[in-house]
Amino acid sequence: MSASTASTIVSYTGKKLGSLRSERRWALWTAYASLIVATIIFLAPPFYMLVTSLKSSSEISNLSGNPWIVRAPTLENYMELIANPLFRGFFVNSVIITLCVVAISMVISVLAAFSLARMKFWGSQALATGVFLTYLVPDTLLFIPLYQIVGSLGLLNSIWGLILIYPTLTVPFCTWIMIGYFASIPKELDEAALIDGAGWMQMLTKIFIPVALPGIIAATIFAFTVSWAAFVYPTAFVTTPEHMPLTIGVVSQLIRGDTFAWGQIMAGALMAALPPVVVYAFLMDYYIAGLTAGATKG
Amino acid sequence: MAADGTLVAGAPAAAGSGRANTMQRFARRRSTIAFLMALPLIALIGGLVVYPAGYAMWLSTLNRRMTANIGLGNFEILLDSDTFWMVIMQSCIFAVGAVIAKALIGFWLAHMLHHIPAKGQRKWRGMLLIPWVIPPALSTLGWWWMFDPSYSSINWLLNIFAVPAVPWLGEPWWARFSVILVNVWYGSPFFMIMYLAALKSVPDQLYEAAAIDGATGWQGLRYVTLPMMQNIISITVLFSLIVTFANYDIVRVLTNGGPRDLTQVFASYAFQVGILSGNLPRGAAVSLFMFPVLAVFAYFILRGINRRNKEQM
Amino acid sequence: MAQVHLRKVVKEYEGGVQAVKGIDLDIADHEFVVLVGPSGCGKSTTLRMIAGLEEISGGEIDIGGTVVNDVPPRDRDIAMVFQNYALYPHMTVYDNMAFGLTLRKFDKGEIKRRVENAAKILDIGMLLDRKPKALSGGQRQRVAMGRAIVRDPKVFLFDEPLSNLDAKLRVQMRTEIKKVHQTVRTTTVYVTHDQVEAMTLADRVVVMNHGKIEQVGPPQELYHHPKTRFVAGFIGSPSMNFIPARLEEVGSGLVVRMTDRAVLPVPAARTARYAPHVGRELLFGIRPEHLTEPHPNEHRPSIAHFEAAPEVVEPMGMETLLHFWVEGHEICARFDPAVEVAPGKLAAMAVDMDQMHLIDPKTDLVL
């Protein structure tokens, strides 16, 4: 009698444990299966772009085989593009624009964030809210009046017009996350610096910027990716190919209706996408910190 | 100023107003520096956001050649045109459909990522975020090529499973679906990352406490995870609604509004009318239609963020 | 090094909160002054006004002969140690200590000499290349002090520097701070809410309450001769017992009557002092350490005896605390642990009436 009760208990707990373990294992398999499927789907387009970019026109136009593999890989598309002065021009334009915009954005937003997070002045609270609201204004809301404004300054079809306007895309968010990073620096740190004899500018350059370096990097990455990927403004403000940055250049100039330039288009798109991807690959943690900072900080 | 001095000095009037003034001067000097530091930002927001916004409103009341003020004429014309109603509808379908899909997929993936051993998470997260990293105008080019009517590599895959070829960009409903599909592909990783950050901020003890209280996995999700993440979910959704609602790149590259303006959204239509057809005032009017919707979303986001800040304090 | 004078100093925060309500304090050269008081009494505010981190709403602060009300912190020649140390996380220990000197454009050799000297005093020579993250709490504390020492300022300011340390380290660092002060002899203002720290470190203790100074004096004086009920209750641990009592005249002497069964004679030496208050309802104050087990060899006339049944007995190791209630007032007595006492059982007790205090409940002043 007692032995049988004992054995039922044992088998009961055994079963329970087993089911818990198998439940766990099943959950893990679901997780891996979902992730694998998602990764395949997420990476398929860039992969297919890569495959296409390695094909010759004749292979692309050949409908008989599996389009997802490349039979005779060639770098000819890349070579042609690199030799193409127009494409190189796009690249140079993008680099100049992005460097200027990143520099301008960081200077404006670090100064402003320091002043808003630490010094305060009449209306600074309202300004901080205003900064956030500006971040929520999409580029497509204001590109028409901006078109007029840029036009009246004589900056249409010029990279300087873009350098002037892009900071509206980058500065609000950079300021916002820098406010968050600066605000998380303990107040005693500036007081110690004040007592040590630092002025406001020294406090910013010697204490705040080094301490908030991860935030600075995250904001820089953000400014870089946004201005590299900007599309609406260059599409609206630049119609002359020699002044185009990469995004609109690749989209509008490499497409020629009649021929099979697909290999070249894909090669161009991939090369244009390379800088942000490389930055992402090397600075992933900062990239993600910047991405999530908007909602989790400040 | 004198009134200020007595106000600040308050009780210790004996200290004299001379002292109060010097102190005020210090305070004022500090806020002057602060103001100067913020000045470039103020100039930027004032000159390139607030002013253009006001200018857009004025612009939208002009006639095509910008010679006469026609009041709300542009808005009336737009509301009378079937195309514009189509644009409104398509914008809403696009934004709502894409955001729901992104939110669900992002949530699912974040959960799956959260459940695998921490060691492997970085690697998977790294790969899954790639669609978000590539400039959308460029990755959409890839999709366009994959949707190509005669060379569609997706159709080739479907054919293997004996599914007939899909006219991805040729048929209005398929074109709408394609535009949403590309946006979902591009935007889901963002949701995933946001949710993952939120999931990681829920302390494990809460789940343990819930498990001890007898909660099943689903109940844990329902009564612990969701309430803890509620705020971040709503902020992310609202934010994505704004961005998606105002999206331009994908429509421009994929369909350019076609077929027959049926995939035109506000942004692409404004571009079409304002820049390409040269009717700037009416283009401005189209853009301005987005404004009330965005303002409502922005209001709720701000509320959510304020609430979140309060909770954290 | 310098004297510090506070004259009618007032701090009013925006919104009308008066954190400091007009205090006067004179601190001598080389003196170590400790501000104590309960949380929110305005200690930090006072210290921060001396440092220049808060504007002074009224009155004057004078450091080394100059009124510094309008002088920014960097020109006041003071150094401050914060509760959370406020070390610059991106700088090494050496750079942390050197920062103030670098900003003041000292030459490299002098900086090195001073930092190494401070490191020697504090015994942190081997940590100079580390970042603050790689330091323990006690080490950070030392670096924070080092940062103050290298500056060789007129005044050291400490704001609860030890409260982030565990109990053991706190005792150790307390000794360390005392040692440093004996070496460098810089005028020091030290804020704490820990009265043990205050008593052990201070040349003079300043007891604050509600933005006002209650009493200033050397530790022993505050302990033996508190001027107000607040100081009497605040200094000493466990704190002084207060029991309402009536002062009565019996024969040629005075007694304090708490209940009909608890009547204690006032020492003859105090009769003259208390005479004007005969017949009044007062507060009788006695510290637990003066309420002990009877000592058979002790025959001073001021020792009074009575019996009470403790309701709670707390053995602490070096002593045993007994709690009993008289007329609804909890009273704590401090017994030798060798004496056997049990809750609920009557125990004989002795009161040293030489140590008694009488407090006027109307003014809260000690008579």
Ligand SMILES: Nc1ncnc2c1ncn2[C@@H]1O[C@H](COP(=O)(O)OP(=O)(O)OP(=O)(O)O)[C@@H](O)[C@H]1O
């Ligand atoms: N920035 C401020 N604005 C308004 N009131 C303040 C501010 N800082 C402090 N106070 C108030 O001033 C009073 C004194 O504060 P203070 O920090 O000096 O107290 P403290 O004695 O140092 O206390 P603790 O032991 O808790 O540190 C408190 O009532 C506090 O609420």
Ligand SMILES: [Mg+2]
């Ligand atoms: Mg304090």
